Amino acid sequence: MLENYRKAHFPKTVFPEFRVDPDKCTHCGRCVESCPTMELVMGEDELPRLQGYKGIEKACLACRNCEVVCPADACSMEGTYRVLEGRYRTLLPEGVMPPRPFGPGDQTPFKELAERLTPVERVILTRRSVRLFQDKPVPKEMIWRVLEAGRFAPSAGNCQPWKFVVITDRNTIREIEAESMKVLRRFRDVYMGGKRWNKSLSTLLSYLYVNKMDQRPMTAIEKADQFDNVIYWNAPVVIFLLVDNRGISNPDLDGGICAQNMVLAAHSMGLGTCYIGLTIAALDYLPALRKKLGIVPPWRALTSLCLGYPKGKIDKPVERNTVPVEWIE
Ligand SMILES: Cc1cc2nc3c(=O)[nH]c(=O)nc-3n(C[C@H](O)[C@H](O)[C@H](O)COP(=O)(O)O)c2cc1C
Ligand code: SF4
Ligand code: SF4
Structure with a gap:
């Protein structure tokens, strides 16, 4: 029990891996600007990279906003955020997947899948938090x-x-x-x-x-x-x-x-x-x-x-943690 409380501060955490394709990256900086944390910075090579912050090895929420705002499809996240110990230990099972509204076995890419969805489902699955706004009033x-x-x-x-x-x-x-x-x-x-x-x-x-x-x-x-x-x-x-x-x-x-x-x-x-x-x-x-x-x-x-009004296109599905579902039939 005491051990549990002791590990509340900077608990051992596994973070996702960030990948950027230098051939595709246009160095626009949108991913860095839109990242909600201190995590992404532009390196000297003008490519975004993860930096961590003080005691936090990588300050990444695994929100994948960097992927979503990238106009060149140049960056991606692999894996997710998992706290391994203590008070904030992650209870969700390991593993992420994109939207699978027709069941986990249906691996149809979202573009094709979207045609079979209702407009409401499409709005739900493509909504992302927007952190890049046009300087334009909303009527x-x-x-x-x-x-x-x-x-x-x-x-x-x-x-x-x-x-x-x-x-x-x-x-x-x-x-x-x-x-x-x-x-x-x-x-x-x-x-x-x-x-x-x-x-x-x-x-x-x-x-x-x-x-x-x-x-x-x-x-x-x-x-x-x-x-x-x-x-x-x-x-x-x-x-x-x-x-x-x-x-x-x-x-x-x-x-x-x-x-x-x-x-x-x-x-x-x-x-x-x-x-x-x-x-x-x-x-x-x-x-x-x-x-x-x-x-x-x-x-x-x-x-x-x-x-x-979002600056550029910010509406894309992302991968999310899988969720335990108990079926009582
Ligand atoms: C109750 C609540 C509070 C949040 N607070 C902040 C915040 O203060 N700053 C921020 O940039 N994002 C905030 N977010 C956005 C989350 O970071 C975001 O929803 C999450 O990372 C998932 O990403 P998505 O919304 O793009 O799917 C908040 C979200 C919720 C639901
Ligand atoms: S996944 Fe989210 S928190 Fe992590 S680097 Fe990308 S934008 Fe930042
Ligand atoms: S948003 Fe994409 S193209 Fe722009 S700096 Fe980031 S990885 Fe490069």
């Missing part, structure tokens, strides 16, 4: 359509325990980012510091707040710190989804369904989104900012989304 009617997709989500007891805060004012977005970074840097410094007390405190915090001390967000915080506090990826729109704490049953689940309705609707309309949880973690410690954004009880910020 209010389009934002409204996205919100409407959220409003018609199912909820326990039809409580509809949600509210949206839509921000298109760049200065406000920058203020949220800057204020959040003040808090997030503290989280990162506790986790990443090399002293013995950093390890002890991280271990204790991972026990008290299991969702807050994972090594992955630390590398995303570092990226924002190195790139002018940019957390919302320079998107023109930010939407906060608030939930009413009094919603019956599980308002967080209702809110999650509502958010994903918006994300899928946006993708179907040619818009890109990315969930942003980093600022939500920080808001707990920023009462003045919460007040400014109208996040007052019984409302609580559940998640936030950035929204805008």
Whole structure:
């Protein structure tokens, strides 16, 4: 048991392997720009390479966004992210596969497969988080359509325990980012510091707040710190989804369904989104900012989304971990 807690800090982890074809790579840098963590950098040879970050051998989430944004099909990821020990040990079985909606045995390439899918399935399977946005405002009617997709989500007891805060004012977005970074840097410094007390405190915090001390967000915080506090990826729109704490049953689940309705609707309309949880973690410690954004009880910020027109094509299926399925027939 004690051993388990001890391994919460920098646990032994297996990361995916990144491959780049130097003959295909155009050195455009999109993969580096779009990577949510500190992981990818341009090498001196102008080819992207993995770099790791302090105690994390490779700071890669295995999201495969690098593959998706690459216009030249030049890079790919092999394998996935697996924590081998301790509190955050990966429970999913080893192995990844692309979408196999007709069963794991059907290995038809996605292009052919797509013709047999419904438009909704295609939207679900090709949606990716977008972190490269055009510098172009989103018309209010389009934002409204996205919100409407959220409003018609199912909820326990039809409580509809949600509210949206839509921000298109760049200065406000920058203020949220800057204020959040003040808090997030503290989280990162506790986790990443090399002293013995950093390890002890991280271990204790991972026990008290299991969702807050994972090594992955630390590398995303570092990226924002190195790139002018940019957390919302320079998107023109930010939407906060608030939930009413009094919603019956599980308002967080209702809110999650509502958010994903918006994300899928946006993708179907040619818009890109990315969930942003980093600022939500920080808001707990920023009462003045919460007040400014109208996040007052019984409302609580559940998640936030950035929204805008993607820069280039960002909609492709990727490989994902296989999932255990128990059939009781
Ligand atoms: C609740 C939630 C919070 C997230 N927070 C962030 C974030 O703060 N920054 C970010 O760049 N991506 C964030 N993401 C996006 C995930 O990194 C992404 O969904 C995941 O890597 C899978 O990639 P995909 O969305 O392209 O399929 C978040 C996703 C979810 C669902
Ligand atoms: S898989 Fe995701 S986290 Fe890893 S290098 Fe590619 S973009 Fe970055
Ligand atoms: S996105 Fe593709 S082409 Fe551009 S730098 Fe990365 S690997 Fe090279």
